Amino acid sequence: MRWTGALLAGGLLFLQTGGGTGLGHAVDGITRSSTAPVPTVTPLPAPRPDSVWVPDRYLSTPHTGGTVLVPGHWERRVSDHESYVPPLTTINPADGRLQTFPAGVRPRAEARTAP
Numbered sequence: 001m002r003w004t005g006a007l008l009a010g011g012l013l014f015l016q017t018g019g020g021t022g023l024g025h026a027v028d029g030i031t032r033s034s035t036a037p038v039p040t041v042t043p044l045p046a047p048r049p050d051s052v053w054v055p056d057r058y059l060s061t062p063h064t065g066g067t068v069l070v071p072g073h074w075e076r077r078v079s080d081h082e083s084y085v086p087p088l089t090t091i092n093p094a095d096g097r098l099q100t101f102p103a104g105v106r107p108r109a110e111a112r113t114a115p
Contacts, residue, residue, distance in 0.1 A: 050076055050077045051074050051075065051076055051077070052074070052075050052076075052077060052083065052109070053072065053073075053074055054070075054072060054073055054074070054075055054109040055072045056069065056070065056071055056072045057069075057070050058070070058093075059090075059112070059113065059114055059115055060113065060114065061090070061099070061114065061115070066092060066094065067092075067093065067094075068090035068091060068092050068093070068099065068115065069090060069091045069092075069093055070088060070090050070115050071088075071089070071090075071091070073085075073086060073088065074086070075109060077108075078105055081107060081108060081111070082105050082106065082107060082108065083105070083106060083107075083108050083109065084103070084104070084105055085103060085104060085105075085106050086103050087100060087101065087102055087103045088100070088101045088115050089101075090115050101115045
């Protein structure tokens with residue numbers, strides 16, 4: 001009986017250490033992966049220094065004289081008094097109609113009264 005108990009205890013100890021099986025390799029793999037350094041994410045590129053964010057604003061349209069919502073967008077400074085404006089799609093809050101204005105060089109956003 002003692003011999004059987006000792007043999008059983010030795011076998012359990014052998015299995016716990018992973019001897020003869022892939023268990024020891026699996027435990028080592030888990031240990032390596034849990035202690036590995038955490039990968040880092042590269043930071044987002046900063047906006048260009050010559051770009052300016054123009055927030056949402058309401059302006060009058062040159063053709064109808066009504067008011068439209070111009071969504072926020074980035075503009076690129078061309079000079080101290082001009083900016084390159086991307087194509088803008090405005091929304092008429094009264095009826096929901098959309099109107100697109102072409103891209104181009106225009107006065108700075110603070111000086112414009114139209115999209």
